[in-house]
Amino acid sequence: MNSKERRNYIEELLRKGDNPQKGHILAEELGVTRQVIVKDIAILRAEGKKIIATPEGYLIHKEEKSVVKKVIAVSHIAANIEEELKIIVKFGGVVEDVIVEHPLYGEIRGMIMAKTFYDIENFVKRINEYKAEPLLILTGGVHLHTIAAENNDIIQNIIEELKVKNYLVSD
Incomplete structure (x- = not known):
């Protein structure tokens, strides 16, 4: 999996999931270091993805109309x-x-x-x-x-x- 595919995977995982995703677990799953995940998240944010880091892991902000x-x-x-x-x-x-x-x-x-x-x-x-x-x-x-x-x-x-x-x- 190249870096673009990895970032697409991370974005989809965050969009579909309801639970925060810890960086070190993503790193293990994808066979890269945690620092690579941090860099991927930074690139996704720079692309305008509304990813937030919480103490429990990464989340993507899901727009809700009735909030x-x-x-x-x-x-x-x-x-x-x-x-x-x-x-x-x-x-x-x-x-x-x-x-x-x-x-x-x-x-x-x-x-x-x-x-x-x-x-x-x-x-x-x-x-x-x-x-x-x-x-x-x-x-x-x-x-x-x-x-x-x-x-x-x-x-x-x-x-x-x-x-x-x-x-x-x-x-």
Whole structure:
């Protein structure tokens, strides 16, 4: 399989699949190094493919016509990450990312793509396993999330509960 065929295969696999694909597993399956896969993904992105890298692996962004998205501003301490994310998911929202505004680097965005409590529990588990500092520590707890949902009612329910918990940054 040449490099173009390999990239076509990767793109099709991501388009058809619902689960993230880890780079090292793709590399093993295709008989190349992980670095070759990273390069292939970079080329596919440069061609305009909406591939995102999540902690669970690569996904291709699938356009959904009935999805409503909203960027929300929240603030809390690191210990409240799990509760905040679960509020969003319990109403049917998807936490796509976390965004902070860094004084030196500008906007820093990390992909989360949490759809279920299981996704959130794994995210928090990885924070602890890697002894990683979440991005919110760079901004004293203030951060943004892009949330997606099937309709505006779901978004409003999420916002209302985040307000009740005093997580939502208000004007």
